[in-house]
Amino acid sequence: MNRGQGWFVVLPDSADAASAVEVLGAWTDLQLETHNSGRPWLMGRWSPREMTVVEADRGRVALIGDYPPPERWARTLGRIRSAVELDDVALEIPGSFHLVSTLDGQVRAQGTATGLRRLYHARVGGVTIGCDRADVLAEAIGDDVDEDAVLLRLLEPSVPHPLGGRPMWRNVSAVPEGHYLHLDSRGDRWVRRWWSPPEPSLSLAEGAPRVAQALADAVAVRTDAGGVVSADLSGGLDSTSICFLAARGPADLVLFTQAGIDGGHEDAMWARRAATHLPDAEHLEMRPGTLPSFYTGLSTAGEGFDEPALGGRIRGMNTELARLMGAKSSRLHLTGEGGDQVVQALDSYVHDTLRTHPRTGLRHLRALSAECRWSLPATVRAAADRRPYRRWLTDVAADLSPVRMSDRTPTLMGWDAPPTLPPWITADARERLRQLIRAEAGQASPLAPTRGRHMALAQIIASTRMCRQIGRFTAQAGVPFHYPFLDDQVVQACLAVRLHERTTPFTFKPLTLAAMRGVVPDEVLARRGKSEFSREIHSGLAAQRAELAELLADSHMARLGLVDGDALRQAALVLYPPQLPVYYLEMTFAVETWLRARATTPVKAR
Numbered sequence: 001m002n003r004g005q006g007w008f009v010v011l012p013d014s015a016d017a018a019s020a021v022e023v024l025g026a027w028t029d030l031q032l033e034t035h036n037s038g039r040p041w042l043m044g045r046w047s048p049r050e051m052t053v054v055e056a057d058r059g060r061v062a063l064i065g066d067y068p069p070p071e072r073w074a075r076t077l078g079r080i081r082s083a084v085e086l087d088d089v090a091l092e093i094p095g096s097f098h099l100v101s102t103l104d105g106q107v108r109a110q111g112t113a114t115g116l117r118r119l120y121h122a123r124v125g126g127v128t129i130g131c132d133r134a135d136v137l138a139e140a141i142g143d144d145v146d147e148d149a150v151l152l153r154l155l156e157p158s159v160p161h162p163l164g165g166r167p168m169w170r171n172v173s174a175v176p177e178g179h180y181l182h183l184d185s186r187g188d189r190w191v192r193r194w195w196s197p198p199e200p201s202l203s204l205a206e207g208a209p210r211v212a213q214a215l216a217d218a219v220a221v222r223t224d225a226g227g228v229v230s231a232d233l234s235g236g237l238d239s240t241s242i243c244f245l246a247a248r249g250p251a252d253l254v255l256f257t258q259a260g261i262d263g264g265h266e267d268a269m270w271a272r273r274a275a276t277h278l279p280d281a282e283h284l285e286m287r288p289g290t291l292p293s294f295y296t297g298l299s300t301a302g303e304g305f306d307e308p309a310l311g312g313r314i315r316g317m318n319t320e321l322a323r324l325m326g327a328k329s330s331r332l333h334l335t336g337e338g339g340d341q342v343v344q345a346l347d348s349y350v351h352d353t354l355r356t357h358p359r360t361g362l363r364h365l366r367a368l369s370a371e372c373r374w375s376l377p378a379t380v381r382a383a384a385d386r387r388p389y390r391r392w393l394t395d396v397a398a399d400l401s402p403v404r405m406s407d408r409t410p411t412l413m414g415w416d417a418p419p420t421l422p423p424w425i426t427a428d429a430r431e432r433l434r435q436l437i438r439a440e441a442g443q444a445s446p447l448a449p450t451r452g453r454h455m456a457l458a459q460i461i462a463s464t465r466m467c468r469q470i471g472r473f474t475a476q477a478g479v480p481f482h483y484p485f486l487d488d489q490v491v492q493a494c495l496a497v498r499l500h501e502r503t504t505p506f507t508f509k510p511l512t513l514a515a516m517r518g519v520v521p522d523e524v525l526a527r528r529g530k531s532e533f534s535r536e537i538h539s540g541l542a543a544q545r546a547e548l549a550e551l552l553a554d555s556h557m558a559r560l561g562l563v564d565g566d567a568l569r570q571a572a573l574v575l576y577p578p579q580l581p582v583y584y585l586e587m588t589f590a591v592e593t594w595l596r597a598r599a600t601t602p603v604k605a606r
Contacts, residue, residue, distance in 0.1 A: 232334065
């Protein structure tokens, strides 16, 4: 099995952990960090720069991931006497990292607040251990794939909370976002919350400087070591902001722009405009066809992942881009992914605003209704809907029919985008999904107390699942992609701004504009929209038709009874259903290629 970018396991400070160490010892060339007792604490594979261990008063604390030079924070961690103190410290250090401590025989391990760096746990050799990869744990215990988890992934990108984080194996559990795993020396374990989203109480004027500082710190974590750093310069506000912040640092900057097929595609024009203000950076603008098309290498797109992910369409393209940036000596590649989800909310923010600021909420609702052409009765019903999360989740499970691009109903005024399925999913699979959602609905709690805040956090968490996997396969290609917008400090700063001030139908990304004023030139901030890649999608499907046909000729999902193979092949290879969003096909491909990878590279402890 290809474990991708590296991995680590966390072991309790207990003699009983020796059996787990013995299982893991079957794998060669593992690195090791120990508890003060001398017993194994961390085992796995990581680069020297990825992990720093600090000696604390009562044990040791490790950061694993991307963070500033240790001299800036090691003294703070060295004074830690209790794991509880780590709650605040985790948000004081910029970057994106796992935080693991062993203090007086008690172990605490956590990922990032919204899931870009995740953590799992399972019983190995009779004791609970943690790991940043679910497939490593599954391999250690010889676990079987959970078919219900496979089925749930067909609802992407709208798997309702908390079902979206369910691991793909039966005996592997996930540590929820914002929680930590505790392992004690007696063999007990528990999971507790360390982070909650902030109250959105700041005005735009108050919050923008905090966002600007958090984003600048996040970028500096990646650029302060110097050398060469590359970055997407797509022409959009998010990637452009990252580029201007990166240009402030000591690293030499290589900017990448992909021109669109469509003659009306404006990304390259805006990117060139931005590049004129960055004369010290090298700007590479690639014409259509220079990089592999969308869906290139799709049949192997699930390899090295511990869950299906929507990045399969761009895996071939981004792998080649990573190699090209590697040829330019780039250490890492910065992107603006996550910006759409972090700096603004979806339509359900209006539901909150109608109750907290009625006049503003009504004005926003009227504008959204006109822009989206919602009918008046449907708009009134959505605005008046007061169903709690559990009731809403139970109700939406009744109708999983596909959404159409021509639909004119305010579906995003609910707690989340309602879960839906494409027409090629079998009736049995649909019914099983209804049962799974209803079973979870009876005990589910929302991510936040109101619809707008819940949905804002849910869309961030969903975005981390794709970015996490892209980061892994680009690291394998030599230049890992990084996502500063998804760092905890940036997410925290953005979520603290009032929903109706960072999201409005009258201004495009007002929080980005306010935060980047004075960093990005006004003429570059003047962009009021973004381009889309539908022509590239359909062109890629046509170009890779032979590979798609081979992939779907003997579908693993069809064997499991999840899809109607003929209907799926008709949609993918002959005529895609009109008005059906293409993400249905993309998630189907993601699940199919992931199952295919599991079949061709079976789990084994080597």
